[in-house]
């Protein structure tokens with residue numbers, strides 16, 4: 195199973211140009227695919243369909259869908275938001291055919307219709323400004339309809355490149371996206387607004403070529419971790435060192451350690467900065483709790499969980515094998531410019547795991563600016579620190595110094611609780627120990643961590659009250675499960 199490619203607006207425009215004379219035209223294909231999916235959704239429930247058509251080519255798709263749905267005897271009402279003529283000739287033809295067949299067109303929200311399905315064809319990937327006037331009002335009406343909503347290409351009002359809702363934005367139950375997946379469907383506000391995403395590649399899939407972005411889906415990623423060999427021994431799966439756990443924060447380092455053990459690290463040494471730290475972890479006595487100087491005989495190092503103002507960062511930078519910098523080590527890196535040069539010069543891989551607040555400190559900006567373009571922010575950190583980076587939060591972005599990136603599709607708001615980030619850091623360390631290279635170890639762990647949270651929620655453990663410890667145990671079950 196290969197990972198779906200992500201194309202941004204500029205890349206899609208190139209495709210659109212390449213196939214502008216395609217037969218049948220792309221809009222005809224998109225509108226027909228929309229009608230097929232809409233019919234299958236509406237068919238489950240019966241009842242009328244309201245199609246909301248905007249002024250651009252997204253509206254064009256909606257007109258083509260309306261024509262096909264009406265021809266197949268669905269009860270259709272088109273709400274023509276701006277009342278202007280469609281730009282594309284195939285949309286003009288579809289609108290005419292729909293009208294000639296007696297199709298209903300209204301210029302106000304059809305309040306008397308109780309739709310079983312509303313199709314959102316107001317704005318697509320061409321929308322570049324805050325929705326206003328009749329467009330904004332139409333978006334609000336769609337959201338207030340109470341009906342199931344199918345968005346065409348992307349929920350209107352969501353930026354296809356960044357996932358940001360600029361103002362009013364449709365909340366879709368389903369989105370049928372065309373040609374390729376778009377980043378904005380899967381990160382930021384897009385996560386909340388897209389619903390279930392369906393892809394119709396308009397039969398171009400094989401012709402799209404390489405892209406800089408891809409989606410992380412557990413079913414594809416899980417195969418990266420080789421099954422255990424019958425002759426494996428504890429040395430086969432590496433030793434992870436962890437630096438953290440200053441006074442009052444020992445739990446953070448211990449959670450990272452438990453996560454690493456339970457997702458497959460051979461041995462885990464936890465170096466705690468708290469002088470009065472416990473001698474062992476009664477829940478995971480396999481963890482070797484030591485002084486920080488005594489955990490460096492390891493294959494990989496995680497630094498930062500609860501490390502406070504300790505020298506964890508400097509120790510990690512000097513470590514000659516792969517490192518994961520999390521939490522306090524990231525804050526230390528942001529504060530002390532002297533660390534940047536040696537970090538960038540490291541020969542072994544560096545992984546950074548900032549949440550948006552930490553990212554803002556690393557890039558000397560604010561959280562709002564980070565969230566306004568999560569992909570660009572993650573790529574900038576990857577470049578500036580010569581590191582593999584995960585920018586955490588809904589739709590985590592994994593970015594690499596070579597300019598490629600991925601968006602994670604797993605995880606849920608249950609993860610928004612203290613300690614889940616520590617668990618993630620430990621899982622990344624465990625994957626490094628088990629022989630995945632840094633980009634794969636990072637992407638695998640991010641996807642696993644979210645998939646474990648999803649599996650917890652699927653059995654009623656969370657989202658409310660989901661803990662990092664629940665996620666860790668579920669992650670163990672997942673790495674051992676069959677596809």
Ligand SMILES: NC(=O)C1=CN([C@@H]2O[C@H](COP(=O)(O)OP(=O)(O)OC[C@H]3O[C@@H](n4cnc5c(N)ncnc54)[C@H](OP(=O)(O)O)[C@@H]3O)[C@@H](O)[C@H]2O)[C@@H](O)CC1
Pocket residue numbers: 206207209210211220221222224248249250251252253254255316317318319320321322323324325326327329330346347348372373
């Ligand atoms: N790529 C492809 O190959 C294919 C693309 N296809 C489809 O085309 C879609 C892209 O179409 P698109 O480029 O015409 O732009 P679209 O998203 O309809 O919206 C822009 C329009 O809205 C207007 N508008 C914007 N904001 C506004 C506001 N706040 N308030 C008021 N008006 C506002 C804006 O006006 P402007 O800002 O220019 O004044 C412009 O007129 C794409 O998502 C897919 O569905 C498919 O057919 C398959 C092949």
Ligand SMILES: Nc1ncnc2c1ncn2[C@@H]1O[C@H](COP(=O)(O)OP(=O)(O)O)[C@@H](O)[C@H]1O
Pocket residue numbers: 521549586587588589590604605606607608609610611612613614615616617618643
């Ligand atoms: N709404 C959400 N949807 C998906 N994942 C989330 C969401 N909120 C938080 N997460 C994930 O939870 C983890 C939180 O990490 P972090 O903020 O470092 O927490 P902590 O410092 O408490 O351990 C990250 O992996 C993040 O991606």
Ligand SMILES: [K+]
Pocket residue numbers: 252314315316317318345346347348349350
């Ligand atoms: K739309």
